[in-house]
Amino acid sequence: MIALHDLVKHYGRFTAVDGISLDVKSGEIHGFLGPNGAGKTTTLRMIAGLLRPTSGRILVNGHDLATDAEAAKASLGFIPDRPFIYEKLTAAEFLRFHAGLYGIDGNGIGDRVREMLDLFELGRWEDELVESFSHGMKQRLVMSAAFLHRPRSVVVDEPMVGLDPRGARLIKDVFRRMSERGVAILMSTHTLEVAQEMCDRISIILKGRIVAQGTVAQLRTLSGGGDDQLTEVFLKLTGGSALQEIDEII
Numbered sequence: 249m250i251a252l253h254d255l256v257k258h259y260g261r262f263t264a265v266d267g268i269s270l271d272v273k274s275g276e277i278h279g280f281l282g283p284n285g286a287g288k289t290t291t292l293r294m295i296a297g298l299l300r301p302t303s304g305r306i307l308v309n310g311h312d313l314a315t316d317a318e319a320a321k322a323s324l325g326f327i328p329d330r331p332f333i334y335e336k337l338t339a340a341e342f343l344r345f346h347a348g349l350y351g352i353d354g355n356g357i358g359d360r361v362r363e364m365l366d367l368f369e370l371g372r373w374e375d376e377l378v379e380s381f382s383h384g385m386k387q388r389l390v391m392s393a394a395f396l397h398r399p400r401s402v403v404v405d406e407p408m409v410g411l412d413p414r415g416a417r418l419i420k421d422v423f424r425r426m427s428e429r430g431v432a433i434l435m436s437t438h439t440l441e442v443a444q445e446m447c448d449r450i451s452i453i454l455k456g457r458i459v460a461q462g463t464v465a466q467l468r469t470l471s472g473g474g475d476d477q478l479t480e481v482f483l484k485l486t487g488g489s490a491l492q493e494i495d496e497i498i
């Protein structure tokens with residue numbers, strides 16, 4: 249599970265995250281939705297231990313990130329929006345390197361690496377250099393690294409960007425299976441259909457605060473009810489559409 253208590257992040261005088269509290273339970277896929285600049289990536293990077301919060305508390309699988317960072321990070325998988333991969337490694341070398349970082353490079357790691365490459369349909373390319381990979385292949389490689397050490401919670405920033413329909417389906421299926429096995433998943437996305445299809449609950453974040461939270465049905469009710477498409481619900485909850493402004497300018 250992932251638990252956030254009154255999480256705050258200031259960049260100088262600017263408040264990017266303004267008191268976020270959130271619980272993602274074991275087995276839950278939780279969607280993190282919000283306009284550009286709302287504070288999603290900042291929050292996810294804090295959970296991953298890459299950014300230090302200004303204040304607040306983060307628990308990853310019961311481990312406090314401030315006092316027990318190693319255990320928290322060891323039980324978490326993080327898939328960043330703009331991953332960095334060493335281009336001069338092969339896919340298999342990259343995963344072995346990653347396993348080393350997590351201290352799981354002992355016996356049997358070769359089998360686990362192959363298993364993950366096969367799962368993400370990269371088996372044929374295990375000995376190819378990452379620099380020759382397409383965007384979608386790199387994306388799938390990063391996912392295979394994030395799941396390699398069997399994390400109990402996973403944080404994903406924009407997983408579907410640039411994936412072809414087959415890749416997107418594969419990722420959805422993997423996430424669903426992982427959640428069925430009890431993994432807690434917190435996922436930011438701008439693709440509302442993905443959120444609607446995959447997420448048990450959704451938090452809508454605006455200017456660093458959660459302004460609405462619930463199932464898709466509950467969010468519909470919050471935004472005024474009806475059978476609105478999630479796009480309309482999202483726009484209502486985050487300040488409406490820009491059509492009038494566009495009309496005034498053009």
Ligand SMILES: Nc1ncnc2c1ncn2[C@@H]1O[C@H](COP(=O)(O)OP(=O)(O)OP(=O)(O)O)[C@@H](O)[C@H]1O
Pocket residue numbers: 259262264282283284285286287288289290291
């Ligand atoms: N290192 C930084 N220094 C100063 N301000 C930053 C820094 N990183 C992010 N910000 C600001 O914090 C705010 C939140 O950024 P963040 O990347 O968390 O948004 P986001 O919700 O992930 O947006 P997007 O949907 O575009 O990915 C933005 O206004 C951004 O300009």
Ligand SMILES: [Mg+2]
Pocket residue numbers: 288289290329405
């Ligand atoms: Mg972002």
